[in-house]
Amino acid sequence: MALVELGRFNRNEAHILIGRLDSEGVVAIPFDGEASIGDGSYLFIAVRVLVDEDDLATAKAIVESAA
Template identity: 70%
Template sequence: MALVELGRFNRNEAHIVIGRLDSEGIDAVALDGNASIADGSYLFIPVRVMVDDEDLAAARKILSDTA
């Protein structure tokens, strides 16, 4: 079991993706969401959405079906 990157999104999209995956029973976590918050550039830094390597294919399918 290892975390792998599903994709990079803006802050709001990342949390929408995580919620969508959670509704399908796939655990996901956002990394880098608070990066550089002190200098105000956090809106420009993509947030990485990470999933378990065993869930990657299913997570990609869910996102492709949603788009």
């Protein structure tokens, strides 16, 4: 399993997207969401959403269909 970046999203969008991907059977993992929680700027740092490289095309199609 090799993880690849699907995209960078604000904190709320990232978690909504992860839920949507999960409902479609695509495992997604958030990264960097807690990067600056200590100094209070965590809402300004984009969350990277990572998926298995084998699921990338499916995940991109799900993102595009939601736009």
